[in-house]
Amino acid sequence: MSDHSHTNEGHEHGEHAGLSKGKIWQVFGILLLITVIEFIIALVLIPKGVMTQHIGNYIYIILTLLKAFYIVAYFMHLKYEKLGLQLCLTVSFIFIGYFIVLMLIEGGWLNLHMFSH
Known part of the structure; x- marks a missing residue:
C-alpha cells in the first residue's frame, strides 16, 4: 500500500501562505469597491455631466486593468x-x-x- 501522507512538496517557501480567507475577502472588497466606482461613474457622473464620456472611458480602462491585476494576482495565484x-x-x-x-x-x-x- 502506498502512503498518502500530505507533504509540502513543491511548496517549500510557503508560497500560498498569504492567501487566507481574510486575504480573499480583502481582495473581494477591493474588487467590489472598484465595481461600485465604475457604476457611479456610468450611472451618475457621466449622465449628470460631471464627467465627459471620453474621460470616463479612460477611467474605465484603468479600473478594469486594476481589477484584472487583482484577479490574476490573487485568484489565479500569479502573485505567488x-x-x-x-x-x-x-x-x-x-x-x-x-x-x-x-x-x-x-x-x-x-x-x-x-x-x-
Whole structure:
C-alpha cells in the first residue's frame, strides 16, 4: 500500500501562505469597491455631466486593468509564482495589448482613407 501522507512538496517557501480567507475577502472588497466606482461613474457622473464620456472611458480602462491585476494576482495565484514567470506573462500581455491598439488604429486609418474618396 502506498502512503498518502500530505507533504509540502513543491511548496517549500510557503508560497500560498498569504492567501487566507481574510486575504480573499480583502481582495473581494477591493474588487467590489472598484465595481461600485465604475457604476457611479456610468450611472451618475457621466449622465449628470460631471464627467465627459471620453474621460470616463479612460477611467474605465484603468479600473478594469486594476481589477484584472487583482484577479490574476490573487485568484489565479500569479502573485505567488516566481519573478521570471511573472515578467514573462506581463511582458507578453503588454505586447498583445500594444498590437491590438496598433491594429485598431491602423484599421481605423484604413477605413477613414479608403472610403472617403
